[in-house]
Amino acid sequence: MADSQMTPELMKEIYYYMALSRAVDDRMWILNRQGKAPVVYSSNGHEAAQVGSAFALNRGEDWIAPYYRDLALVLAWGMTPREVMLHVLARADDPNSGGRQMPAHWGSRRLHILSGGSVVATQNAHAAGLALASKMLKDGRVAVAYFGEGSTSQGEFHEALNFAAVWKLPVIFFNENNGYAISVPQRKQMAITDVAARAQGYGIPGVIVDGNDPIKVWEVTRAAAERARRGEGPTLIEAKTYRFVPHSSDDDDRAYRSREEVMEWKKRDPLITFEQRLEAEGILSAEEKARMQQQIKDAVNDATDYAEKAALPDPATLERYVYAE
Amino acid sequence: MTYLEAIRAGLRQEMQLDPRIVIWGEDVGVRGGVFRVTEGLQQEFGEDRVIDSPLAEGAIVGVAIGAAIGGLRPIPEIQFGDFIFPAMNQIVEEAARMRYRSNNDFHVPLVIRAPIGGGIHGALYHSQSVEAFFAHVPGVKVAVPGTPYDAKGLLAAAIADEDPVLFFEHKAAYRSLRGEVPEERYLIPLGQAEVKREGKDLSIITYSLMVNYALRAAETLQQEGISVEVLDLRTVRPLDQARILETAKKTGKVLIVHEDNRTGGIGAEVSAILAEEALFYLDAPIRRLCGPDVPAMPYSPPLEHAFMITPEKIAQAARELARF
Ligand SMILES: Cc1ncc(C[n+]2csc(CCOP(=O)(O)OP(=O)(O)O)c2C)c(N)n1
Ligand SMILES: [Mg+2]
Numbered sequence: 001m002a003d004s005q006m007t008p009e010l011m012k013e014i015y016y017y018m019a020l021s022r023a024v025d026d027r028m029w030i031l032n033r034q035g036k037a038p039v040v041y042s043s044n045g046h047e048a049a050q051v052g053s054a055f056a057l058n059r060g061e062d063w064i065a066p067y068y069r070d071l072a073l074v075l076a077w078g079m080t081p082r083e084v085m086l087h088v089l090a091r092a093d094d095p096n097s098g099g100r101q102m103p104a105h106w107g108s109r110r111l112h113i114l115s116g117g118s119v120v121a122t123q124n125a126h127a128a129g130l131a132l133a134s135k136m137l138k139d140g141r142v143a144v145a146y147f148g149e150g151s152t153s154q155g156e157f158h159e160a161l162n163f164a165a166v167w168k169l170p171v172i173f174f175n176e177n178n179g180y181a182i183s184v185p186q187r188k189q190m191a192i193t194d195v196a197a198r199a200q201g202y203g204i205p206g207v208i209v210d211g212n213d214p215i216k217v218w219e220v221t222r223a224a225a226e227r228a229r230r231g232e233g234p235t236l237i238e239a240k241t242y243r244f245v246p247h248s249s250d251d252d253d254r255a256y257r258s259r260e261e262v263m264e265w266k267k268r269d270p271l272i273t274f275e276q277r278l279e280a281e282g283i284l285s286a287e288e289k290a291r292m293q294q295q296i297k298d299a300v301n302d303a304t305d306y307a308e309k310a311a312l313p314d315p316a317t318l319e320r321y322v323y324a325e
Numbered sequence: 326m327t328y329l330e331a332i333r334a335g336l337r338q339e340m341q342l343d344p345r346i347v348i349w350g351e352d353v354g355v356r357g358g359v360f361r362v363t364e365g366l367q368q369e370f371g372e373d374r375v376i377d378s379p380l381a382e383g384a385i386v387g388v389a390i391g392a393a394i395g396g397l398r399p400i401p402e403i404q405f406g407d408f409i410f411p412a413m414n415q416i417v418e419e420a421a422r423m424r425y426r427s428n429n430d431f432h433v434p435l436v437i438r439a440p441i442g443g444g445i446h447g448a449l450y451h452s453q454s455v456e457a458f459f460a461h462v463p464g465v466k467v468a469v470p471g472t473p474y475d476a477k478g479l480l481a482a483a484i485a486d487e488d489p490v491l492f493f494e495h496k497a498a499y500r501s502l503r504g505e506v507p508e509e510r511y512l513i514p515l516g517q518a519e520v521k522r523e524g525k526d527l528s529i530i531t532y533s534l535m536v537n538y539a540l541r542a543a544e545t546l547q548q549e550g551i552s553v554e555v556l557d558l559r560t561v562r563p564l565d566q567a568r569i570l571e572t573a574k575k576t577g578k579v580l581i582v583h584e585d586n587r588t589g590g591i592g593a594e595v596s597a598i599l600a601e602e603a604l605f606y607l608d609a610p611i612r613r614l615c616g617p618d619v620p621a622m623p624y625s626p627p628l629e630h631a632f633m634i635t636p637e638k639i640a641q642a643a644r645e646l647a648r649f
Contacts, residue, residue: 038446090625099625102448118450119408120380153379154411183356184377256355313623315631322619 002058002222006215008283014055014076014214015278016292018047018271021072023296024081027304028088028103032249036308037088040249041104043071048270049176049239051076052217053144057225063130063143065114065123068104069176069243070146078111081299085307092313099313112141120151124160124173131164131171131228142228144172144221149195149238150181158198161236165202170228172221173236176211178243183256199236211239212270244269329499331473331506332362332438335480336400338510340370343398346484349376350385350402359404360440360499386412386437390420393435398484403439405447406455406493407621412437413458420489421464435489436480440496441469442534442584444633447496448624454585454616456533459491460562460594466490466515467562471536473504475559478513485512495534502537518565520572524554526647527578527609530569530595532558535582535634542639551647561591569595570603577608580646584634587615609649614642 003010025044031037043050050073057064060078075084083095087106090099096107096115107115114130116123127145134141151157152175164171175195179186192198199206205227209220217239224235242265246253253262278284326334340346348363354377357364367375378385382403389399403409409416416437424432443452459467468483468490470476476494483490521536522543529539536557543553556572558564573579579599581592592613599611614634616622622632 039448092625097624100449100623100628102446102451102624105448118448119410150380153381153384155381155383156411181351181380182359183352184380188377189379250359255357312627313625315627318623318628318631319617319619 002056002225006218010055011215011278011283012288014051014218015274015284016296017051017076018072018214018274019292020081020296020299021047021051021075022271023300024075024084024303025071027300029245029249031088031304037103039102040088041068042243042245043069043073045242045244045265045270046176046178046211047072048214048274049211049217049241050146052214053174053221053237053239056218056221057142057144060111062141062225063112063114063127063134065116065127065130065143065145066106067116067120067123067147068118069148070106071104073146074106074113077113079106079108079113081303082306085303086310089307089310090312091307091310093310098317121147121154121157123147124157125163127171127173128160128164128169131169132167134170140229142170142172142225144174146174146176148181149175149177149179149186150184150189152195152198153189161198161202161204161234164234165204168231168233170231171234172224172228173234174221175236175238177238177240180243180247180257182247182251194238196236196238204234204236206236206238208238208240211241212268212273214270214274241270326473326503326506327500328473328476328494328502329360329362331477332480332494333364333366334506335477336363336366337369339481339484340366340374342510345396345398346400347374347376347392347397348400348402349378349389351378351380351404353377353402358402360496362494362499363402382408382412383415386415387419389435389437390415390423390433393433394431398434400436400438400484403437405451406439406441407450407453409439409455416459416465416489416491417462421462424488425464432487433489434487436483436492437489438492438494440499441493442495442497443622443629444497446624446629447622449621452622454583456491456493456561457585457590460591464488465562466560468492468515468560469533470494470559471498471533471557473502473506475513475519475557477506478511479515479559481510482512482515486515490515493533498534498537513559515560516563516565518556518558518568520554520568521557522553522555524552525576526552527580527643528554528556528572528576529580529582529639529643530556530558530572531582532561532591533584535584535639538634538636539582539639541636542643545636545640546643546647549644551644553643558591564594564598566598566602569598573599573603574606577606578646578649579607580612580614580643582614582634582639584616586618587613588618590615609646612642612646614639
């Protein structure tokens with residue numbers, strides 16, 4: 001069960017996963033530059049939104065339907081760094097897809113992470129469907145769809161919200177609003193300032209939260225999950241955040257946003273500000289922080305070595321699993 | 326110039342000539358498209374004619390249909406062919422059926438550009454060949470250029486066409502294919518295949534990037550004493566039935582090659598045409614070399630390689646056919 005009180009211990013755990021994600025992320029970019037990982041999608045900058053929300057749910061028990069931005073989310077949800085690296089390097093043992101999908105296309109039945117493709121916004125309807133199943137089977141689960149603000153222009157996003165609202169489904173629509181859809185700034189995507197305002201049109205609550213503050217994200221996600229479990233229906237959460245790196249390793253963000261803008265947001269880097277807060281409040285001691293950093297470094301090195309040594313998929317498996325075997 | 330530059334030059338030339346042409350799509354403006362095909366066009370023609378649109382393919386095409394009927398010549402871009410399906414409804418139910426359902430009262434002069442094809446680590450959702458879905462639909466035309474020269478000429482013809490045209494660009498061809506492309510405007514009529522290489526022992530019928538691969542295979546086989554003719558379909562709807570039959574009758578052996586998966590692909594239609602019209606001219610069974618029947622191209626290099634058609638695989642299939 002998700003904890004109902006925010007405690008120093010929990011805060012440290014949240015910090016750990018945020019820092020772990022950033023370290024795994026940084027390593028992915030290095031592997032990309034080394035030519036070992038052709039494509040990288042990053043959660044760099046989104047960690048507070050992702051980890052804060054994960055800890056408000058029953059991790060590994062509720063359903064999540066993530067998108068390609070959600071590395072920190074799946075780590076917090078229970079995927080190990082080794083599993084992530086097997087995916088990044090497209091190895092046969094990649095639990096997400098056996099090396100079939102592009103990196104950052106998560107999915108694990110064991111962890112209740114719905115497999116996702118690249119076509120944006122489709123997962124919102126799936127989350128509504130998972131929630132319908134939970135409602136009818138009375139298993140008490142909440143389903144959470146994660147998505148970028150750009151994808152809320154898709155019809156399927158709106159259709160899913162409407163279904164979920166009318167059927168009062170135990171689902172949370174969790175938007176990670178980083179202000180850009182690749183190069184397109186929010187003002188060219190929608191004529192409103194808050195994605196949360198879209199909720200009104202469907203008769204459900206729309207909540208705005210500082211996506212760089214994991215504790216605030218934890219609070220609003222908890223409230224939405226409780227509401228869902230009480231049978232009161234869906235909530236749209238908009239976590240305002242920023243991605244610090246290009247859209248993917250194929251992108252160059254200098255073409256569409258100023259370095260000043262990026263630097264301005266970096267002053268509010270969720271990892272650094274949360275770390276400072278934990279230190280200032282005496283929650284994280286210097287020794288503990290050093291120990292965690294070592295632990296993370298070891299985990300990332302171990303995961304990278306492990307995945308690099310792991311076998312690639314056998315080409316003979318190309319035509320397997322098109323249908324039941 | 327490259328295949329990509331040819332398309333960009335074509336767009337530019339047409340936009341200079343016709344102020345009704347408007348481009349929109351995801352990232353096409355400031356960024357010049359994720360592949361940079363529309364790079365520089367917004368600077369030259371302004372934000373009103375090259376527009377960064379919201380992320381919604383259904384509306385990207387649906388709005389283009391309305392705009393085309395209203396008097397513009399829209400050329401919307403779908404960022405990847407793989408993401409054209411949210412617009413399937415608008416393309417198939419609306420654009421394709423508009424002229425017919427209105428008894429010729431309305432029509433939709435629209436060109437939808439999208440990159441197709443794999444071999445660039447694009448995985449399941451950035452590698453698909455989607456042309457066969459649309460080739461099945463009466464009311465649209467489908468261009469699949471295989472050279473820079475054809476890309477520019479077919480694009481001009483597509484824009485001039487009074488009916489909706491899907492213009493599918495192979496993303497692995499963008500920067501890898503180079504060729505002579507005239508500065509001046511020229512049109513390659515939609516529905517005319519072209520013999521890209523003359524030969525007498527067998528014919529390879531293909532389109533898009535595979536034209537280049539087939540030519541490379543033909544070169545290899547030449548050294549082995551096998552003379553291969555390569556027919557580039559250039560559009561898969563309409564299909565150039567006359568030239569398909571001509572080459573088959575000439576060589577008596579046909580290998581059809583496409584990256585798209587086999588079942589229900591363009592090869593099936595070409596085979597049916599040959600079976601109906603040229604059966605007694607054939608000296609060997611028709612052969613197809615196609616992408617495997619799996620839902621989409623996997624990412625991991627060994628799997629991607631196993632999926633992709635290569636010049637070597639084409640040469641091997643042609644060699645076997647020649648020996649028949
Ligand atoms: C239907 C569809 N169209 C286009 C794309 C290509 N694409 C991938 S991500 C993206 C931008 C998404 O922006 P946003 O939803 O804000 O998410 P972010 O990457 O900013 O987290 C686009 C256009 C896609 N994946 N799916
Ligand atoms: Mg975004």
